[in-house]
Amino acid sequence: LAASFGKPVLRGLKVVVSAGPTYEDIDPVRFIGNRSSGRMGFAVAEAAAQAGAEVTLVAGPVSLATPQGVGRRVDVRSAAQMRDAVVDATAGADIYIAAAAVGDYRPAQVADHKLKKHDGAALELSLAENPDILATLAAQTVRPFLVGFAAETHDVERYARDKLKRKGLDMIAANQVGGGLGFEAADNALTLYGPEGAIELPRASKTELAHQLVARIAERYQAVRG
Numbered sequence: 001l002a003a004s005f006g007k008p009v010l011r012g013l014k015v016v017v018s019a020g021p022t023y024e025d026i027d028p029v030r031f032i033g034n035r036s037s038g039r040m041g042f043a044v045a046e047a048a049a050q051a052g053a054e055v056t057l058v059a060g061p062v063s064l065a066t067p068q069g070v071g072r073r074v075d076v077r078s079a080a081q082m083r084d085a086v087v088d089a090t091a092g093a094d095i096y097i098a099a100a101a102v103g104d105y106r107p108a109q110v111a112d113h114k115l116k117k118h119d120g121a122a123l124e125l126s127l128a129e130n131p132d133i134l135a136t137l138a139a140q141t142v143r144p145f146l147v148g149f150a151a152e153t154h155d156v157e158r159y160a161r162d163k164l165k166r167k168g169l170d171m172i173a174a175n176q177v178g179g180g181l182g183f184e185a186a187d188n189a190l191t192l193y194g195p196e197g198a199i200e201l202p203r204a205s206k207t208e209l210a211h212q213l214v215a216r217i218a219e220r221y222q223a224v225r226g
């Protein structure tokens with residue numbers, strides 16, 4: 001780890017990082033969100049900047065300051081807004097790291113007035129699937145090196161390998177959620193899967209893990225694109 005700190009392994013490269021949750025509005029006062037704090041993604045953006053990259057951070061609704069060295073930050077709210085911002089920011093970029101917890105569904109209709117209760121009757125929300133941002137990028141003929149995340153509660157390796165293949169990614173960082181790790185936690189532990197096999201990054205702070213992840217991404221990027 002110490003060996004990767006401060007080394008400009010991404011110098012001259014344009015890196016886009018997405019981070020945080022998305023919020024999908026139900027009406028003017030309510031939304032569907034998730035428990036992502038954005039800390040892992042922000043740590044990755046900071047580590048990439050420290051490695052010499054020109055970093056654009058696309059952030060969902062989080063309460064975090066922009067890390068030192070990050071050149072541009074674009075704040076978004078919904079998955080559709082995040083997709084548009086990421087497609088825009090990745091034009092001409094070398095690497096996209098998808099650390100955001102993108103909401104899979106949004107309310108099929110957004111009410112323009114606050115929904116009211118109706119005498120104890122159940123409320124049914126109809127949900128529509130959101131666009132898959134990584135799959136959108138993977139389908140482009142000219143595409144950045146793509147790194148996904150997979151946060152899973154069970155069968156981590158199977159789901160992660162499936163996402164690597166299905167989404168056409170270059171690398172995926174998988175983590176088990178729960179037990180003091182992952183969402184809303186200070187620590188994390190990752191396993192990286194790529195065509196070259198698996199690499200374990202054992203439990204550590206998100207800052208430390210972000211540096212290790214960036215070092216591995218830089219190695220792999222140089223091997224296939226450098």
Ligand code: CTP
Pocket residue numbers: 079098099100101102103104130131132133134135147148149150151163
């Ligand atoms: N992702 C994305 N666009 C989406 C959903 C997810 O780009 N609409 C990205 C995430 O940023 C992450 C990766 O895909 O890097 C995996 O996200 P995940 O939620 O684990 O995968 P899904 O394909 O949504 O599958 P599921 O939630 O059903 O496990």
Ligand code: CA
Pocket residue numbers: 102103104
């Ligand atoms: Ca999902």
